Amino acid sequence: MISYIIRRLGGSVIVLFGIALITFILAYAVPSDPARMILGQHATLQQVDALRKQMGLDEPFIQQFGNYLMNIIHGNLGFSFLQNLPVATLIGQRLPATFQLALVAWLMELIIGLPIGVFMALKDRKMTDHVFNLVSLIGISLPTFFVGLELMYWVAYRANLFPVGGTGGLSFVILPGLTYGITGAAYYSRLLKSSMVDVLNSDYIRTARAKGAAPLRVIMGHAFRNAIIPVITYGATDIGALFGGIVVIEDVFGYSGIGQMAVQAINNLDTPIIMGTVLFAAVFVVAFNFIVDLLYGLIDPRITY
Amino acid sequence: MSTILSVEHLTTSFGTTSGYVPAIDDVSFHIDKGETLGIVGESGCGKSVTSLSIMKLLTANGKIQSGSIQFEDRDLVKLSEADMRKVRGNDIAMIFQEPMTSLNPVHKIGKQITESLRIHKGMRGPAARARAIELLNLVGIPRAAEIVDEYPHRLSGGMRQRVMIAIAMACDPKLLIADEPTTALDVTIQAQILDLMRKLKAERQMAMMLITHDLGVVAEMCDRVVVMYAGKVVEQGNVRDIFRNPTHPYTIGLLNSIPKLDERKTRLDSIPGAVPSIENMPAGCRFAARCEHATQRCADADPGLRDVSGDYQARCVLV
Ligand SMILES: Nc1ncnc2c1ncn2[C@@H]1O[C@H](COP(=O)(O)OP(=O)(O)OP(=O)(O)O)[C@@H](O)[C@H]1O
Ligand code: SF4
Ligand SMILES: [Mg+2]
Numbered sequence: 001m002i003s004y005i006i007r008r009l010g011g012s013v014i015v016l017f018g019i020a021l022i023t024f025i026l027a028y029a030v031p032s033d034p035a036r037m038i039l040g041q042h043a044t045l046q047q048v049d050a051l052r053k054q055m056g057l058d059e060p061f062i063q064q065f066g067n068y069l070m071n072i073i074h075g076n077l078g079f080s081f082l083q084n085l086p087v088a089t090l091i092g093q094r095l096p097a098t099f100q101l102a103l104v105a106w107l108m109e110l111i112i113g114l115p116i117g118v119f120m121a122l123k124d125r126k127m128t129d130h131v132f133n134l135v136s137l138i139g140i141s142l143p144t145f146f147v148g149l150e151l152m153y154w155v156a157y158r159a160n161l162f163p164v165g166g167t168g169g170l171s172f173v174i175l176p177g178l179t180y181g182i183t184g185a186a187y188y189s190r191l192l193k194s195s196m197v198d199v200l201n202s203d204y205i206r207t208a209r210a211k212g213a214a215p216l217r218v219i220m221g222h223a224f225r226n227a228i229i230p231v232i233t234y235g236a237t238d239i240g241a242l243f244g245g246i247v248v249i250e251d252v253f254g255y256s257g258i259g260q261m262a263v264q265a266i267n268n269l270d271t272p273i274i275m276g277t278v279l280f281a282a283v284f285v286v287a288f289n290f291i292v293d294l295l296y297g298l299i300d301p302r303i304t305y
Numbered sequence: 306m307s308t309i310l311s312v313e314h315l316t317t318s319f320g321t322t323s324g325y326v327p328a329i330d331d332v333s334f335h336i337d338k339g340e341t342l343g344i345v346g347e348s349g350c351g352k353s354v355t356s357l358s359i360m361k362l363l364t365a366n367g368k369i370q371s372g373s374i375q376f377e378d379r380d381l382v383k384l385s386e387a388d389m390r391k392v393r394g395n396d397i398a399m400i401f402q403e404p405m406t407s408l409n410p411v412h413k414i415g416k417q418i419t420e421s422l423r424i425h426k427g428m429r430g431p432a433a434r435a436r437a438i439e440l441l442n443l444v445g446i447p448r449a450a451e452i453v454d455e456y457p458h459r460l461s462g463g464m465r466q467r468v469m470i471a472i473a474m475a476c477d478p479k480l481l482i483a484d485e486p487t488t489a490l491d492v493t494i495q496a497q498i499l500d501l502m503r504k505l506k507a508e509r510q511m512a513m514m515l516i517t518h519d520l521g522v523v524a525e526m527c528d529r530v531v532v533m534y535a536g537k538v539v540e541q542g543n544v545r546d547i548f549r550n551p552t553h554p555y556t557i558g559l560l561n562s563i564p565k566l567d568e569r570k571t572r573l574d575s576i577p578g579a580v581p582s583i584e585n586m587p588a589g590c591r592f593a594a595r596c597e598h599a600t601q602r603c604a605d606a607d608p609g610l611r612d613v614s615g616d617y618q619a620r621c622v623l624v
Contacts, residue, residue: 212424
């Protein structure tokens with residue numbers, strides 16, 4: 001177990017290093033001059049050159065990347081070009097709102113997706129299955145901004161049940177969360193359905209039925225726990241990514257999360273923020289995958305580390 | 306002796322691209338109280354379909370098309386699914402060929418054994434646990450008090466099959482259906498499991514339907530035997546009669562393929578050819594293509610089951 005954790009941690013560090021390297025290369029390749037951006041159009045060439053030197057932008061690539069890594073290790077994600085604040089501080093400010101939305105969005109996906117998945121598995125090869133397949137396909141293909149705008153119009157504006165947009169308490173989170181739930185749930189239902197159909201055809205399900213178990217007992221007591229394993233893998237990556245901010249939806253609902261900040265940074269070419277938010281999201285994806293690998297042992301007793 | 310199960314003219318079909326095709330066709334046999342009936346035949350001849358029809362556990366594409374399955378005073382074919390659930394695991398229990406995959410990997414052994422007690426007898430808690438340990442002891446599992454808290458993957462195939470038997474015994478069934486219970490096990494374990502089943506059957510006066518493709522197992526375990534070929538009963542009767550004086554060329558072929566201790570055969574006389582698929586059943590005798598006695602008469606029409614003597618029938622023109 002301990003050696004597994006160490007190996008797994010080592011792997012995670014390597015993955016994060018790779019992501020840091022890739023984002024750094026991309027940022028390096030962008031044809032923009034940070035010193036010029038910070039100082040504005042009216043600064044002289046000398047001023048810009050001086051700042052470039054000060055920021056280490058004239059150093060060789062390897063040296064710059066080394067500095068970047070050292071800074072990251074010390075929790076320093078750099079300074080925003082435009083807001084002149086540490087990226088870590090900016091992310092920190094938006095953290096509570098981001099986590100709140102992420103959790104609600106994820107729960108919405110599960111609440112909508114999992115029951116549909118179970119239902120679809122039961123109705124396999126029947127007419128309803130085709131209908132649900134179609135609906136879930138539509139769910140997957142619908143652009144989130146479209147669903148978001150519809151909900152905003154009907155539920156917030158017309159029915160006046162929730163605020164139209166903005167950031168605040170739980171009431172501001174429900175609609176963007178629901179938007180994500182509707183568009184994301186279909187992945188869960190399809191994944192659960194196909195794994196459930198496999199499980200329902202297995203010998204131990206026949207054994208359970210031969211004992212006289214009723215369908216509900218067979219499905220919830222025997223099939224679900226076996227079928228949920230691949231879904232959990234996806235769910236971990238999903239919530240990890242959500243903790244890194246939900247780009248389009250935050251933008252549509254004017255929700256001040258990390259996703260919105262990332263979009264604004266991209267529009268402004270505020271590279272340190274872009275790099276910071278990407279790395280931040282990556283840390284969560286990696287962390288949740290790590291946690292879920294440890295959780296497998298609890299769900300499936302055959303797994304030992 | 307009174308009959309506990311009587312299968313009459315049972316036909317079960319599966320939906321295929323060319324419509325519903327019978328996998329077993331007009332199958333009739335009976336099992337008396339406390340008796341062991343063997344069902345033999347090569348792979349694909351309909352043994353499992355017969356047993357799954359009795360339990361009404363056919364896959365969604367299969368259905369019983371006609372016939373009756375009289376169990377005590379009920380016709381299982383007519384029973385509702387809810388009533389059928391009260392029979393499964395309670396009056397009729399079943400064990401399967403694949404001990405490695407027949408237990409739920411994520412449930413402890415104890416939980417799997419007590420499940421039918423919970424369903425049918427409402428037994429739970431310490432009483433159910435005590436009963437599970439008792440059942441594990443009954444089927445000869447050592448360290449029962451520890452094994453009850455183990456997961457299936459910690460046990461060998463033979464041990465898992467013992468657990469399956471314990472599960473089947475939980476509610477004291479009147480009939481045990483065992484579908485090739487030892488086929489997946491190695492020879493010494495096979496013998497142990499068969500011994501165990503024989504012992505349990507004798508102690509509990511339970512009837513047993515033992516499916517196998519091994520006539521050696523039939524000779525050792527069964528009172529009567531039904532020989533199936535391509536979805537039909539081709540011969541049935543007393544085990545002693547059939548072994549001494551087999552009538553149907555298929556049964557004779559099966560008997561010749563058993564290795565005998567006093568003969569030093571290097572090769573077994575297995576029957577050449579294969580069972581026809583359910584979609585391409587010949588009109589006449591289904592064994593004709595593989596039978597050395599086949600004539601035009603055999604190919605023209607099914608000979609039907611004919612009485613050889615009292616409780617002994619064979620489906621062959623030679624009778
Ligand atoms: N679910 C199913 N769908 C379609 N056809 C089936 C199905 N189950 C069985 N059959 C067909 O029914 C016939 C009898 O199968 P069955 O499983 O009863 O054979 P068996 O005698 O038990 O053989 P084995 O010794 O291999 O277990 C076979 O031809 C098989 O193809
Ligand atoms: S009926 Fe004819 S073909 Fe069929 S088993 Fe008898 S002799 Fe052979
Ligand atoms: Mg079979």
